Amino acid sequence: MLFNEVYGSYYNVVAGILTEAVRGTLSKERIREIILKKAYMESGISIPEALEKGEWPLLRKDYTTPLRHVPTMPLTTLQKQWMKAICQDPRIRLFDPPMQELEDVEPLFSTDFFVWFDRDGDGDPYEDPFYQEHFKKVLLALKEGRDLRIRYRSKHYCHDQMFIPEKLEYSSKDDKFRLVAYSPKGTQYVIRLASVLEVSLTEKNGIRSFSVKPRKEIVVLELVDERNALERAMIHFSDIEKETMKLDDTHYRITLRYRKEDETEILIRVLSFGPKIRVSSPDSFIELIRERLHMQRNFESCGS
Amino acid sequence: MAYSELIKNFEKIRAYMRDFYVFGFHTRNDFDRKSPRSYDNERRRIESWLGDSMVFHQDASGKRVFISVDSRETRHNPLYRALKAKSFTNKDITLHFYILDMLADGEKLSFKTIADRIQDYYIADDSFMPDDSTIRNKLKEYVSLGILKTEKFGRELLYSRCNRAWDMDAWKDAVSFASEMMPLGAVGAFLLDKYPDSRDYFSFKHHYLMGALDSGILEELLVCRMERKNALITFSTRRDKDGRYQALVYPMKIYISTRNGRENLLAYSFEERCPRMYRLDRIHAVKMMENQPEPEKLERTGNCFARYLWGTSSGPDRNRELQKLTMRIRLEEDESFVADRLYREKRNGTVIRLDEHTYEFIAIVYDAQEILPWIRTFTGRIESLTCTDPEVTRRFYEDLQEMYEIYGGGNAVQ
Numbered sequence: 001m002l003f004n005e006v007y008g009s010y011y012n013v014v015a016g017i018l019t020e021a022v023r024g025t026l027s028k029e030r031i032r033e034i035i036l037k038k039a040y041m042e043s044g045i046s047i048p049e050a051l052e053k054g055e056w057p058l059l060r061k062d063y064t065t066p067l068r069h070v071p072t073m074p075l076t077t078l079q080k081q082w083m084k085a086i087c088q089d090p091r092i093r094l095f096d097p098p099m100q101e102l103e104d105v106e107p108l109f110s111t112d113f114f115v116w117f118d119r120d121g122d123g124d125p126y127e128d129p130f131y132q133e134h135f136k137k138v139l140l141a142l143k144e145g146r147d148l149r150i151r152y153r154s155k156h157y158c159h160d161q162m163f164i165p166e167k168l169e170y171s172s173k174d175d176k177f178r179l180v181a182y183s184p185k186g187t188q189y190v191i192r193l194a195s196v197l198e199v200s201l202t203e204k205n206g207i208r209s210f211s212v213k214p215r216k217e218i219v220v221l222e223l224v225d226e227r228n229a230l231e232r233a234m235i236h237f238s239d240i241e242k243e244t245m246k247l248d249d250t251h252y253r254i255t256l257r258y259r260k261e262d263e264t265e266i267l268i269r270v271l272s273f274g275p276k277i278r279v280s281s282p283d284s285f286i287e288l289i290r291e292r293l294h295m296q297r298n299f300e301s302c303g304s
Numbered sequence: 305m306a307y308s309e310l311i312k313n314f315e316k317i318r319a320y321m322r323d324f325y326v327f328g329f330h331t332r333n334d335f336d337r338k339s340p341r342s343y344d345n346e347r348r349r350i351e352s353w354l355g356d357s358m359v360f361h362q363d364a365s366g367k368r369v370f371i372s373v374d375s376r377e378t379r380h381n382p383l384y385r386a387l388k389a390k391s392f393t394n395k396d397i398t399l400h401f402y403i404l405d406m407l408a409d410g411e412k413l414s415f416k417t418i419a420d421r422i423q424d425y426y427i428a429d430d431s432f433m434p435d436d437s438t439i440r441n442k443l444k445e446y447v448s449l450g451i452l453k454t455e456k457f458g459r460e461l462l463y464s465r466c467n468r469a470w471d472m473d474a475w476k477d478a479v480s481f482a483s484e485m486m487p488l489g490a491v492g493a494f495l496l497d498k499y500p501d502s503r504d505y506f507s508f509k510h511h512y513l514m515g516a517l518d519s520g521i522l523e524e525l526l527v528c529r530m531e532r533k534n535a536l537i538t539f540s541t542r543r544d545k546d547g548r549y550q551a552l553v554y555p556m557k558i559y560i561s562t563r564n565g566r567e568n569l570l571a572y573s574f575e576e577r578c579p580r581m582y583r584l585d586r587i588h589a590v591k592m593m594e595n596q597p598e599p600e601k602l603e604r605t606g607n608c609f610a611r612y613l614w615g616t617s618s619g620p621d622r623n624r625e626l627q628k629l630t631m632r633i634r635l636e637e638d639e640s641f642v643a644d645r646l647y648r649e650k651r652n653g654t655v656i657r658l659d660e661h662t663y664e665f666i667a668i669v670y671d672a673q674e675i676l677p678w679i680r681t682f683t684g685r686i687e688s689l690t691c692t693d694p695e696v697t698r699r700f701y702e703d704l705q706e707m708y709e710i711y712g713g714g715n716a717v718q
Contacts, residue, residue, distance in 0.1 A: 098471050
């Protein structure tokens with residue numbers, strides 16, 4: 001069973017506390033720090049109390065413990081079966097997990113049990129040896145704080161440039177990895193990994209980052225809850241920051257905060273709801289909708 | 305019973321979490337089905353688990369509580385934290401550490417030796433000593449979880465740890481990625497708890513977090529599927545959210561949308577004698593039933609059925625009648641990116657290039673209405689839309705007319 005206390009926050013926090021007790025480094029202050037870092041907000045009271053009052057006789061008053069070893073727990077069958085199952089996926093094999101460790105384990109599921117029915121059809125070529133090589137080099141650069149020289153193609157050109165990598169971003173809808181990186185001057189680039197032609201790593205430069213919090217735009221939508229539009233919209237936009245307000249029994253106001261570079265995507269996502277969602281601000285976004293409708297009007301003969 | 309931030313049953317709080325995350329506009333008064341005290345306790349628990357992800361707003365309608373997350377900036381799904389809140393007894397946690405510590409050196413011990421050592425080495429206060437059946441049950445539970453194993457030695461059963469060497473470092477990246485992107489990622493989140501803090505290299509776009517709340521249901525369905533067993537599911541419906549219905553089914557596939565995160569079970573329904581979909585977030589319980597003697601036959605039926613699905617709908621009243629939808633789009637010189645999108649998003653439809661600027665998309669599906677939201681994303685380039693179901697065409701053009709009126713009154717967008 002997945003919902004089991006052995007995977008729970010409390011067991012993990014107590015294991016952390018007992019680890020320090022076994023090593024002889026535990027104090028009241030350390031208990032507080034471990035709880036603050038790892039536990040739920042209210043665990044700060046319940047865990048120390050249970051340990052101090054002897055409800056869980058695992059810790060003595062002098063912060064020693066009857067345990068003789070640093071607490072560890074073997075992998076459960078569920079964990080091993082899940083690890084075995086994920087190895088069937090070519091994206092996971094990019095990481096080269098040591099699968100021989102699980103030779104006698106039955107997978108928890110077969111990947112053909114799952115259908116991502118609306119995923120884009122031009123996902124990354126995970127089985128391509130060149131792609132795999134580029135992926136591994138980029139990951140290594142991220143881990144070791146190394147810069148990258150990347151030759152890649154865009155729509156019309158080939159580029160060859162130095163980059164400071166920040167992270168790999170994956171989209172399940174697009175089924176693509178993209179490298180988020182910076183030029184030495186600090187300009188952000190987002191490079192589709194499948195467009196990379198060649199990668200080389202520089203010597204270690206230490207972890208450097210130009211990472212800045214992305215600027216967010218706001219669009220305000222008015223929704224009419226007909227044809228189950230409310231639930232559909234709430235779920236559809238749940239991947240981005242949103243706030244919803246009920247105006248009356250059938251009308252709702254949704255405020256979305258999105259990144260400027262995603263504007264076209266947000267636009268077509270809003271359009272997909274047709275008249276059940278009306279953009280009320282800003283004017284610039286309303287203008288984008290009007291433009292599309294204006295273009296559509298040019299096909300006046302449609303449906304007539 | 306005193307309040308605790310831990311819970312025994314996840315199902316009870318699942319609906320609250322879904323509401324706080326997906327909707328987020330309900331106030332305390334809107335939760336009138338449950339008692340106000342129950343609402344207060346559940347809200348307090350979720351607040352304790354999720355901390356910074358919870359937002360509170362006070363307005364004239366009351367205090368609204370919601371979970372606000374930009375999944376692109378969140379490296380780990382915060383909803384997994386709820387799955388780590390299972391309650392336990394004082395004896396559960398104490399025995400957990402005693403038993404695993406006692407067997408840590410690889411020893412194989414009998415039940416009697418384990419019970420003796422608990423008393424002799426670990427417990428200072430005899431009043432805490434668990435009775436034999438409590439220890440026996442804990443050992444049995446840990447064998448079933450795969451934490452311990454047993455072997456016979458004469459007439460005695462010896463317990464030892466299932467210590468299997470695994471290269472934690474070599475698995476770290478795979479687990480980190482899979483915990484967010486693979487089915488039942490919660491298991492990966494549990495594994496990540498074994499690692500000391502370290503930097504993550506991944507972020508995720510179009511990442512829907514809600515499936516975390518259905519992990520327990522998914523796990524039970526997976527077990528039924530892998531063991532080729534039928535399942536008795538308890539579910540509610542869109543029209544009757546509080547109702548509870550039961551169906552005996554054979555689970556065949558899980559359909560996951562990358563565009564809204566919804567998960568649906570495709571299962572053979574023995575009552576309806578055909579395959580059908582059940583939304584996972586509306587399944588409340590799964591009970592494993594008898595062996596399915598003809599799994600291949602049912603799966604063939606499922607595969608045939610799935611050929612004409614655009615999404616998850618099999619038509620009005622699930623009538624399974626086929627409809628044909630045809631859309632023509634016309635593109636300008638520099639708009640090949642729209643054609644690219646058409647090709648990569650067409651699913652089981654076909655795309656034909658009619659001339660330099662015109663493309664035709666054709667889909668034969670059970671429910672053409674289901675395609676309309678996607679069709680609308682091409683607004684501005686749709687030369688024509690036709691469908692064997694005139695209701696689909698009518699709705700599309702009526703909606704378009706309404707859009708013209710909303711954004712400028714009739715002809716203003718011209």
